[in-house]
Amino acid sequence: MSRQGSALLEWLTRRLRPWPRPSVPAPGGPPPWSGPVCFTADFSSEEQWVAGRTWAYPGGGPTNPGDNKLDHLVPDAEYSRTGTFRATRRPDGNWNTGLLTTEESAEGFTVRTGDILETRVRLPTELGAWPAIWTWRDGGNEIDVFEYHPDNPDLLELSNHVRGGQRYYTHPSIRPGAWIDLRVEFRSRSVVWWVNGRRAYSDGRGVGRDWNASLIVNLSVCAGRYHPAPEPSATAMSYEVGFLRVHRPGF
Numbered sequence: 001m002s003r004q005g006s007a008l009l010e011w012l013t014r015r016l017r018p019w020p021r022p023s024v025p026a027p028g029g030p031p032p033w034s035g036p037v038c039f040t041a042d043f044s045s046e047e048q049w050v051a052g053r054t055w056a057y058p059g060g061g062p063t064n065p066g067d068n069k070l071d072h073l074v075p076d077a078e079y080s081r082t083g084t085f086r087a088t089r090r091p092d093g094n095w096n097t098g099l100l101t102t103e104e105s106a107e108g109f110t111v112r113t114g115d116i117l118e119t120r121v122r123l124p125t126e127l128g129a130w131p132a133i134w135t136w137r138d139g140g141n142e143i144d145v146f147e148y149h150p151d152n153p154d155l156l157e158l159s160n161h162v163r164g165g166q167r168y169y170t171h172p173s174i175r176p177g178a179w180i181d182l183r184v185e186f187r188s189r190s191v192v193w194w195v196n197g198r199r200a201y202s203d204g205r206g207v208g209r210d211w212n213a214s215l216i217v218n219l220s221v222c223a224g225r226y227h228p229a230p231e232p233s234a235t236a237m238s239y240e241v242g243f244l245r246v247h248r249p250g251f
Contacts, residue, residue: 043080085218095230135216156195166203
């Protein structure tokens with residue numbers, strides 16, 4: 001090829017080469033900045049967390065049959081303090097279960113309007129397991145970061161009990177034993193849930209301007225009314241919380 005032909009080919013190549021495009025976040029991806037961290041969960045800390053009791057259960061616990069739970073809350077560290085929340089069958093038919101709450105703890109941390117909670121959990125595999133992260137104060141103020149039941153293997157329950165709103169969110173990445181990343185924005189006019197980096201639900205209701213509540217992390221056991229109870233041969237179940245932190249813009 002002549003020098004003139006080579007020059008023409010180079011010119012055409014430059015002209016036809018696509019221009020670089022600016023990077024665009026994937027559809028549904030969360031915003032990259034959440035604000036300063038105001039709370040990082042240390043489940044072993046007795047100043048941050050109270051184990052084995054909560055006023056979300058009648059009389060503070062240890063049982064809650066009215067919610068169709070086989071729970072018998074226990075304060076034992078091996079049921080919750082490692083970040084693995086466990087349940088084991090009792091001779092009376094109930095299950096010893098792990099629960100931690102910031103309610104009435106020495107630090108007394110509460111989430112409030114504008115906060116953003118992020119966590120990573122490993123879902124349980126055992127039938128009857130009922131893991132949840134949620135908020136509670138004075139008989140209400142409940143937002144469910146998530147609830148899960150292995151009999152609905154690809155579904156998370158995302159609920160606003162403060163002003164009403166619920167989504168049964170399904171996705172192939174949700175399955176027994178899977179690690180799931182969750183993010184919840186507690187906005188005054190809308191609570192927004194993200195699951196594995198995708199916007200899963202915005203309820204359009206929110207929590208109001210002056211909302212605040214304690215955190216609860218626990219593993220319950222279903223009694224069979226709404227979801228199957230554990231198999232008769234089952235004696236133990238668990239799920240894991242890899243991390244939990246709360247961001248507070250302006251903190």
